[in-house]
Amino acid sequence: MTFAQRTFNLTSFSFILFTSNLFGQIQFSGSSQLKYGESKTGFTYSESLINTHIRLDKFTVWTQFEFSQPPELGFYQDGLRKIRLDYTKGPISLKFGDIYEIWGRGLILNQVDDQSIDFDNGIRGLYFSLDKNNIQWNLLTGYSTLWKSAPTYPGYNNYSHNYETNHSVLGTNIDWIRESFELGFSYLQSREKHTLPSWNFPDTVHVAHRILGGRIAYTAPNFDIFMEYADKQSTGYNELDFSRKGSGFYANITSYFQDWTLSADYIRYRFAHLSPDAFSRWDFVNNYGLVLDFQQPAISNLLHSTPLLGRISHQFDFNNNLGYQLDLTGPGLFGSTLFLHYAASSRTHIWESTVDYSWFKKNNDSWLPFESAEGLPYRERYIEVDGYAFNDKLHYIIAASKTTDITDIFQNLYLEENHTFQYKYQEAITFPTSFSLSLSNGMNIDIKWEYQELLRGTWSYSDSLGIVKYDSLKSDFDSFNYETGVYTKRPKQVNHFFSIGLGKAPTWSVALLFDRVSYDDTFDPYAINTETSFEKFLEQFISLENTWAAIELVYNINSNQRLSLMYGSQKGGLLCSNGVCRIIEPFSDGFKLELTSLF
Amino acid sequence: MKKYFAGIVYILAISSLFASNANVEKAPDFKVKLLSGDRISLYELLEEGPVLLDFWATWCGPCKKAMTHQEYFHKAYQDSGFNVLTINQDSPKSLSKVKGYIRSKNYSFKVGIDPNQQISKIFNAVLLPTMILIDKDGTIAWRHQGFIPGDEVAIEDHIKALIRP
Numbered sequence: 001m002t003f004a005q006r007t008f009n010l011t012s013f014s015f016i017l018f019t020s021n022l023f024g025q026i027q028f029s030g031s032s033q034l035k036y037g038e039s040k041t042g043f044t045y046s047e048s049l050i051n052t053h054i055r056l057d058k059f060t061v062w063t064q065f066e067f068s069q070p071p072e073l074g075f076y077q078d079g080l081r082k083i084r085l086d087y088t089k090g091p092i093s094l095k096f097g098d099i100y101e102i103w104g105r106g107l108i109l110n111q112v113d114d115q116s117i118d119f120d121n122g123i124r125g126l127y128f129s130l131d132k133n134n135i136q137w138n139l140l141t142g143y144s145t146l147w148k149s150a151p152t153y154p155g156y157n158n159y160s161h162n163y164e165t166n167h168s169v170l171g172t173n174i175d176w177i178r179e180s181f182e183l184g185f186s187y188l189q190s191r192e193k194h195t196l197p198s199w200n201f202p203d204t205v206h207v208a209h210r211i212l213g214g215r216i217a218y219t220a221p222n223f224d225i226f227m228e229y230a231d232k233q234s235t236g237y238n239e240l241d242f243s244r245k246g247s248g249f250y251a252n253i254t255s256y257f258q259d260w261t262l263s264a265d266y267i268r269y270r271f272a273h274l275s276p277d278a279f280s281r282w283d284f285v286n287n288y289g290l291v292l293d294f295q296q297p298a299i300s301n302l303l304h305s306t307p308l309l310g311r312i313s314h315q316f317d318f319n320n321n322l323g324y325q326l327d328l329t330g331p332g333l334f335g336s337t338l339f340l341h342y343a344a345s346s347r348t349h350i351w352e353s354t355v356d357y358s359w360f361k362k363n364n365d366s367w368l369p370f371e372s373a374e375g376l377p378y379r380e381r382y383i384e385v386d387g388y389a390f391n392d393k394l395h396y397i398i399a400a401s402k403t404t405d406i407t408d409i410f411q412n413l414y415l416e417e418n419h420t421f422q423y424k425y426q427e428a429i430t431f432p433t434s435f436s437l438s439l440s441n442g443m444n445i446d447i448k449w450e451y452q453e454l455l456r457g458t459w460s461y462s463d464s465l466g467i468v469k470y471d472s473l474k475s476d477f478d479s480f481n482y483e484t485g486v487y488t489k490r491p492k493q494v495n496h497f498f499s500i501g502l503g504k505a506p507t508w509s510v511a512l513l514f515d516r517v518s519y520d521d522t523f524d525p526y527a528i529n530t531e532t533s534f535e536k537f538l539e540q541f542i543s544l545e546n547t548w549a550a551i552e553l554v555y556n557i558n559s560n561q562r563l564s565l566m567y568g569s570q571k572g573g574l575l576c577s578n579g580v581c582r583i584i585e586p587f588s589d590g591f592k593l594e595l596t597s598l599f
Numbered sequence: 600m601k602k603y604f605a606g607i608v609y610i611l612a613i614s615s616l617f618a619s620n621a622n623v624e625k626a627p628d629f630k631v632k633l634l635s636g637d638r639i640s641l642y643e644l645l646e647e648g649p650v651l652l653d654f655w656a657t658w659c660g661p662c663k664k665a666m667t668h669q670e671y672f673h674k675a676y677q678d679s680g681f682n683v684l685t686i687n688q689d690s691p692k693s694l695s696k697v698k699g700y701i702r703s704k705n706y707s708f709k710v711g712i713d714p715n716q717q718i719s720k721i722f723n724a725v726l727l728p729t730m731i732l733i734d735k736d737g738t739i740a741w742r743h744q745g746f747i748p749g750d751e752v753a754i755e756d757h758i759k760a761l762i763r764p
Contacts (some may be wrong), residue, residue, distance in 0.1 A: 027625055031723035053721055055627055062720065102715040106691040111715065180636050219636045224698065252695045261699035299692045305658045327696065329703040337703050386663070395664055395748070434660065442749035505749025554745070562726070562744050598723050598742055 027055040032597045035072060039590025047071040049081075049115070060086040062097075073118040075147075075160050082113075082122070091132040099127045099142060103173045104215040107230040107248045108186045109140075110296035118161065121146060121293045123169050136175040140188075143168045146293050152285045153197055158585050163285060166193040169294070180219040186230075187212050191237075194288045206238040207288050211295070213248075223255040232271050234289030244289035246271035246319075250298050260330035267300045268348070268367070272319040275359035276351045276376055278408040278424070281317065291318045300325045301343045301380055306432040307497045307515065308452040314345075314378050314405055322348045323369050323378070336387025346375035353413050373423055373459070374412055379404045397434040403427070410458070418464040425473060427455040446501040446511065454493045477519045494518040501552075508555045515571045516547040534568050548586070560599065566592040624739045626731070629718050631686065631711030634698050639709065641684070645735050648680020649761040651754070652731040654713075654724040656688040657696045661746040662728040666706065668751035672758055673708040679762040680735070683708035688727060690714050732757050 030052035038044045047068040054061045064082035071077065084097030100111040100122050113120045125142015147161035155162035171188035190209045197203070213230030228250045236242035248271055254263040271291040274280050284290050299316045300323035323345025332338035346369035350362040362374075370377055384399040403426075410422040430452040437445045457475040462468070477490035496516045503509030535549050550568030557563055572586035630640045644650050653669055655662035666685065673683040687697050691714055701710050713719060722731055725744075732741040732754075741757045743750065 027627070029624060029723055031725050033725055051720070051723055051725070053627075053723070060627070060721070100715050100717075102691060104691070105694065110691055112690065226695075254695065254698055256702055259703070259705070261702045263695055263699045265695055297691065298695065303658050303693050305660065327699060329699045331703075339703075388667070392667075397660070436664065436748055438748040442752060444748040446747070503747045503749070505747050505751075506743065506753045509747050556744070559742050596725060596744060598725075598744070 025056065027053075029053050030599050032595075032599070034595040035593070037072060037587065037590060037592040039588050041588045041590070043585065043587060043590070045070055045072045058087055058089050060088075062086070070160075071118075073115075073159060091130055093129045093131075095127040095129075097124065099123045099125055099140065101127060101138070101140065103138075103186045104184060104213070104228045105226065105250055105252075105298045107215075107228050107250060107295060107297040108188050108211050108213045109171065109173075109294050111294060112296065118147075121296070123167075123294075125169070134177050136173075136177070138173040140169065140171040140173075144294075148284070148293070150283075150285045152279075152283050153195075164195060165293075167191070167292075167294075182217040183215075185212075185214045188292075188294065190292060190294070192288075195285075197285065205236060205240045205242075205288060207234050207240065207242065208237055209234045209289070209292055211292070222257075223253065225251075225253050227251045230295075232291075236288075242289060244272060246273075246291075248295075248297060252298075260328065263327040263329075264324065265298065265300055266324045267298065267321060267345075269297065269318055269321045270348050270365065271295075273349065273361065274319060276347065276409040276412075277359070278410075280359075281408065300345050301378065302341055302382060306430075306448075306450050308450045308495050309401060309430050309432060312403060312405075312426065312428050312430075312452075312454065314380070314403070315407065317347075320347050320349075322346055322366060325380075332385050332387065334387060334389065336385050339382075339384040339386070341380065341382040341384075343380040344369045344377070346370040346377040350374040351409065351412060353409075353411050355413065355415075357411075373406050373421070373425075374409070376406045376409065376423075377404070378406070393438045395434075395436040397432070399432045401428070401430045401432070403430075418462065421461040423459050425455070425457060425459040429453045442505040444503050444505065446499075446503065446509070448497070448499045450495075450497040452495040454495060455491065456493070477521060479519075490519055493521065503554075506556055506559075508553070510554075511552045513550045513552060513568070514544075514547055515549075517571075518546065520546045561595070561597045564592075564594045625737045626733045626739050627721050628737075629721065631684075631713060631718060634701060634710045634712065639684075639711070641733070642737065644682050644684060644709075645733065645737060647682060648735050649682075649740070649758070650733045651681070651683045651758065652722065652733065653683065653685040654688055654719050654722070654727055654729045655685055656727055657693055657700055658689070659727045664748065665728050665730070665746040665750070666704070668754065669708060670704070670706050671751075672755060676758055676762055681758060681762050684711060685709070686711045686713045686718050688713060688716055688719060730754065732761065734761055 030050065033049045035047040048066065050065040052063050062084045063080065065079060066077040066081040068077050082098040084095055087094045100113060101109060103109040111121050111123065113122055123142040123144045125140065128139040130137045144167045146165050148163050149161050150156060150163035153163045167190040169188065169190045173184065173186040175182060175184040188211045192207045192209060194205050194207050195203065196205065209232065211230050211232045213228060215228035217226045230248045232246045234244045248269040251266045252263065254261060272289065274287060295318060297318065301314050304310050304313060323343065325341065325343035328340040330338055348365050350370065350372065351359045352362050353359050380403045382399065382401045384397060386397045388395050405426045406423050407426060408424045411420055413420045430450065432450040435447045439445065457473045459473045461471045475491050477493050478488065479490065480487045499511050499513040501509055501511030534551065535544050538544055538549055548569040548571040550566055550570060552564065552566045554562065554564045569589055570587040626641060628640055628642045630638055632638050641650065651669065651672065653665065655666065669683045669685060685708060687710055689697055694714055697712065728746050730743045731739060734740045740761055
């Protein structure tokens with residue numbers, strides 16, 4: 001950052017503080033989040049985020065400053081990160097700056113700034129709204145620079161994004177609301193400057209995206225219905241001869257029968273058809289005209305917040321996905337609440353490979369998800385009981401989940417007399433539980449235990465003249481010792497997450513956390529000697545082989561300030577937030593501090 | 600490292616300075632769409648009496664624990680004009696779960712939906728749950744981040760202090 005930029009940022013911040021104090025009529029509020037982490041193995045971060053809101057009559061200014069050297073995830077930043085001026089007068093409102101909006105269920109526009117996975121699809125520009133006589137009309141214009149992590153682009157790592165695209169965006173949305181009925185139409189266009197790896201010529205191409213969609217919603221006493229459809233076209237310009245067409249459809253029906261609720265979601269996203277191998281399917285660098293990052297539509301599986309289920313989250317492919325989910329909620333035994341969930345999804349087509357490893361679609365678009373492994377099916381069954389016992393002193397959640405997920409196909413080759421099929425397979429049975437016991441004087445004990453049996457590997461199948469030659473799974477957890485020449489079969493990984501905490505409301509809580517796997521499959525670039533002194537102490541009492549242990553303290557300094565401190569190690573792996581996933585490196589032998597203040 | 604801790608001290612000083620003025624901070628008005636399909640503004644609700652705003656999501660365990668108590672407060676102090684307005688933060692990806700959850704629990708308080716966190720941003724609700732108690736004149740009386748069992752005692756004490764004639 002240059003001296004001039006730094007001076008500008010400091011002046012801006014000082015101006016905000018000065019004006020807010022000077023003028024009594026100006027309302028000032030804000031929050032700050034300070035994060036610091038330091039591990040003995042080299043991973044260190046310091047990140048400060050300061051949000052401020054200044055309100056004066058019809059104007060509001062929102063600013064977000066970030067000072068990070070470096071942040072936990074993402075780029076170094078030192079200064080103003082976000083700014084927006086809002087003006088509201090009667091039915092009109094105007095936003096100028098960093099815009100985050102949602103239209104419908106996100107098939108066309110759903111903008112988020114999710115710091116936990118460093119995903120930000122905001123647009124810097126202008127947003128106009130008119131809300132009058134049951135009509136809401138919005139107009140959006142601006143530009144956006146989006147950063148993502150791309151394994152197929154130089155400079156890939158797990159801490160900061162390496163791939164940039166630029167969008168110039170224009171869109172409009174209109175909703176007509178009449179009592180319990182809603183009708184809406186949206187249009188969004190983006191002119192994208194799409195970057196290709198530097199060895200390509202040209203290394204930048206230009207793609208125009210146009211999305212047009214509509215939605216309808218109706219709320220009745222005993223049911224709700226919502227449907228949304230979006231049609232997308234992408235074409236090249238500036239000498240790029242390219243065209244891609246696609247569409248997306250989402251529907252939800254929720255019905256109520258006395259104390260029971262049945263909710264059914266159906267999705268059919270076919271914005272792009274990429275071959276099912278891991279190299280092509282997730283390659284948004286060398287393929288263009290795919291689903292836009294501004295499109296973050298509804299998904300057809302659960303969002304889990306427990307550690308072990310979160311780690312095996314289904315990576316949702318917004319380009320091509322077909323599925324449904326059914327949720328039944330109602331009263332269980334002894335006053336508890338019962339939740340039953342079933343989800344099924346797959347791709348819209350079955351793909352076959354050829355001897356030269358190219359792919360072609362075998363069938364027409366399907367309307368229901370495939371059972372066959374050739375369609376990359378995902379299945380999830382989940383049951384949860386949530387309730388209170390012992391005069392409401394004990395709160396419990398007991399759940400069970402079974403998921404099967406075929407994530408990639410390597411080969412699906414049909415020749416005249418034989419069939420060779422190879423794919424990535426994952427199956428897990430998980431039992432998350434949580435117990436919280438209230439004691440006297442505001443004291444409480446909190447216990448969480450999660451158990452998981454995980455099967456993951458490459459499934460290979462081959463037949464010839466109708467006779468099966470092999471049909472077996474090679475586990476990812478199998479190991480081979482090159483010194484002894486011994487091959488050890490490990491069909492499944494058994495995982496445990498256990499935490500026990502003691503707290504006194506509303507001031508403090510302390511918790512011990514243990515995350516244990518039967519075989520360590522984590523690649524830790526900083527793993528030199530990651531056994532903490534805390535773990536050495538604990539090992540006097542329990543074995544901590546393949547275990548990440550940590551102690552966490554939360555202290556509410558007052559009602560506006562909260563301090564949390566973690567010491568120990570945390571297992572890395574897949575971290576998912578709102579259906580978007582990212583691999584996170586482990587945190588070994590160190591401490592993390594976080595201070596959150598409201599002011 | 601030194602710079603970092605200097606930063607912490609600076610932020611603490613600034614936030615404490617403003618925290619000392621928190622008692623006179625007015626809540627900004629907003630309009631929110633309720634699960635029932637109606638739209639309501641905060642100041643319309645404040646005409647009846649104090650309001651407890653509670654920011655939550657279906658994937659947030661502590662939020663769900665807190666909501667059992669919010670229901671009790673809503674029923675117990677409704678006659679005094681007190682209202683609980685919970686603001687749901689689920690994105691479109693899990694929005695379809697919200698109504699089913701509320702119906703299954705038979706909660707009677709008002710539930711607003713804020714899928715792109717516009718309202719939580721103006722109230723600086725960076726953690727879930729965040730509870731904000733607002734007096735009927737719009738003054739922010741009390742805030743609390745997170746929930747552990749036993750916090751409900753402090754919440755109720757603050758509600759009682761506001762509805763006392």
